[in-house]
Amino acid sequence: MIELLAKYNYWIVIILLTTGLYGVMARQNLIKKIIALNVFQTAVLLFYVSMSKIKGGTAPIVMHGQEHIYDNPLPQVLMLTAIVVGISTTAVALTIVMHIYREYGTIEEDRILEMNKHND
Amino acid sequence: MIDVAIPLFLVVCGIAVLLMKDLMSSIMIFSVYSLMMAIEWVRLNAVDVAITEAAVGAGISTVLFMIILSRTKSVDESKKSVNILALLVAVGVAAILLYGTLDLPNLRNSNIAPNTHITPYYLENSYEETGQLNVVAAILASYRGYDTLGETTVVATAGLCLILLLRGRNSKQSTKDTQKDRVTNLNKLSVDDAGVKLSEMNPTGADKDKDIIKKTVTKFLIPFIQLFGLYVIVHGELGPGGGFQGGVILGVSVIVYSLVFGLKESQKRMSIKTKDLLVSSGVLIYGGIGVIALFFGGNYLQYNVLLPDPKFASTLGIMGIEIGVGITVAAVMITLFYETVRLVDND
Numbered sequence: 001m002i003e004l005l006a007k008y009n010y011w012i013v014i015i016l017l018t019t020g021l022y023g024v025m026a027r028q029n030l031i032k033k034i035i036a037l038n039v040f041q042t043a044v045l046l047f048y049v050s051m052s053k054i055k056g057g058t059a060p061i062v063m064h065g066q067e068h069i070y071d072n073p074l075p076q077v078l079m080l081t082a083i084v085v086g087i088s089t090t091a092v093a094l095t096i097v098m099h100i101y102r103e104y105g106t107i108e109e110d111r112i113l114e115m116n117k118h119n120d
Numbered sequence: 121m122i123d124v125a126i127p128l129f130l131v132v133c134g135i136a137v138l139l140m141k142d143l144m145s146s147i148m149i150f151s152v153y154s155l156m157m158a159i160e161w162v163r164l165n166a167v168d169v170a171i172t173e174a175a176v177g178a179g180i181s182t183v184l185f186m187i188i189l190s191r192t193k194s195v196d197e198s199k200k201s202v203n204i205l206a207l208l209v210a211v212g213v214a215a216i217l218l219y220g221t222l223d224l225p226n227l228r229n230s231n232i233a234p235n236t237h238i239t240p241y242y243l244e245n246s247y248e249e250t251g252q253l254n255v256v257a258a259i260l261a262s263y264r265g266y267d268t269l270g271e272t273t274v275v276a277t278a279g280l281c282l283i284l285l286l287r288g289r290n291s292k293q294s295t296k297d298t299q300k301d302r303v304t305n306l307n308k309l310s311v312d313d314a315g316v317k318l319s320e321m322n323p324t325g326a327d328k329d330k331d332i333i334k335k336t337v338t339k340f341l342i343p344f345i346q347l348f349g350l351y352v353i354v355h356g357e358l359g360p361g362g363g364f365q366g367g368v369i370l371g372v373s374v375i376v377y378s379l380v381f382g383l384k385e386s387q388k389r390m391s392i393k394t395k396d397l398l399v400s401s402g403v404l405i406y407g408g409i410g411v412i413a414l415f416f417g418g419n420y421l422q423y424n425v426l427l428p429d430p431k432f433a434s435t436l437g438i439m440g441i442e443i444g445v446g447i448t449v450a451a452v453m454i455t456l457f458y459e460t461v462r463l464v465d466n467d
Contacts, residue, residue, distance in 0.1 A: 015214070018213055021209070032146065039137060049166045051235075052234070055228040057165060059360070063253075069230065077264060081268060088278030094184060098191050
């Protein structure tokens with residue numbers, strides 16, 4: 001059982017990653033695409049943080065006087081900032097989607113491409 | 121067992137998000153997904169990440185998506201056909217990655233490369249060198265201080281992008297005669313769409329009595345939310361917390377206030393000009409502490425030269441930059457909300 005679970009989080013990461021990837025490629029709706037990108041992003045975060053967990057470890061906050069195993073703080077630092085940067089860039093993307101809607105009246109990618117063809 | 125169940129639930133949510141026809145349900149499921157993700161972070165002992173994810177993923181990003189949704193169409197109108205090519209590519213990528221996991225080390229193992237390289241040094245020396253018990257805060261603010269400065273700047277830049285994208289629009293629109301008809305038609309449409317939902321989200325004075333409970337509860341809660349935000353910022357050296365997490369929580373408090381009381385009321389408390397100033401002043405505090413360290417004869421962002429006692433100096437320096445990060449992050453989170461909501465008021 002433990003041998004089987006040793007790579008469990010990798011599989012979850014891969015499924016989430018490909019779900020997000022498929023969503024970005026196949027969904028025509030731009031907001032859906034952005035949500036899919038967010039799913040993709042959290043999959044990457046999960047990959048990093050899964051690496052940092054050590055069996056029997058505790059959160060990396062030093063407690064003096066006792067011997068403890070601590071989890072790896074480095075991936076946590078990197079992912080912590082990535083989340084905040086992620087929401088900021090998502091906001092910029094959503095704003096651009098809003099502009100697209102104002103110009104074209106739709107947020108479906110295929111219709112936007114069609115309209116562009118007619119305008120040329 | 122719960123370590124098996126939560127990731128499975130994540131996968132179910134992740135797939136359901138993409139399958140939903142109604143974008144609103146899609147966003148709600150994504151919010152649940154983020155909340156489960158936060159629980160998973162706690163299971164993995166990444167407490168700092170969990171605080172951020174809960175505030176950002178389940179809080180701000182949901183509000184943001186909903187605002188944008190109220191300005192655009194809320195139904196995914198694309199045909200529900202399966203895109204064979206995309207599916208093939210996705211399955212191919214999955215297969216390659218699965219093959220790759222054969223070479224990856226088993227998880228929860230202290231001997232694997234990511235956990236042996238530099239981490240033992242951080243864990244052993246962070247308290248002596250930086251005075252921080254929370255190693256995450258020590259790495260964030262001290263060992264990788266340049267990195268964090270860059271990331272804070274990225275967040276501030278995203279805020280500026282939003283301001284440029286959304287505020288510049290009104291002056292431009294009057295000169296855009298060629299597409300005027302189309303644009304005005306579209307604007308009408310979007311206002312009609314948005315009007316209904318916005319009145320629910322942003323109640324004006326007309327229906328004051330209807331949401332007296334909401335207002336009273338919010339008035340009662342906001343001081344506590346803000347106090348908690350400040351606590352998280354300042355307490356980062358001893359426990360989970362820091363500038364990013366606390367800043368997000370502070371930002372949320374203002375967003376909640378304007379959701380309940382309306383944008384006008386909230387801008388009396390936190391005007392757009394103040395908020396704009398705060399976006400850049402946070403980065404200025406961060407960069408400024410670095411420059412002060414230069415004047416004391418140290419390197420850029422070397423805190424321990426600031427005072428005779430190096431450990432205390434470094435604690436102070438780190439608290440200073442955490443406050444700087446907190447100010448910028450909070451102001452940018454408020455910017456995300458103000459700028460996207462303001463659009464309809466202008467139309």
